Amino acid sequence: MLYTLVENARANELDVYEYLKYLLIEMPNNHHLEDPSVIDSLLPWSKELPEQCHLKRNRKKCLKH
Known part of the structure; x- marks a missing residue:
């Protein structure tokens, strides 16, 4: 179950x-x-999740490089 989350x-x-x-x-x-x-x-696709749960755009770019 944890893996799915x-x-x-x-x-x-x-x-x-x-x-x-x-x-x-x-x-x-x-x-x-x-x-x-x-x-x-x-749920992970909920629009009600707080902002801190979402990846920051700059952070995502760093992870790709």
Whole structure:
């Protein structure tokens, strides 16, 4: 399951560390068991993810070289 999270984060151009940290902080604090639709906001393609989860453009360029 962790591998899937990491690869989906990469495929959606997320900072894997920041995304996983965000999930570990948010999951215990939300009510996803009572309302499963909360999970949608945590998916790697969600537009509701905080900015720190997204790769910075300059950083991506550095990684390619």
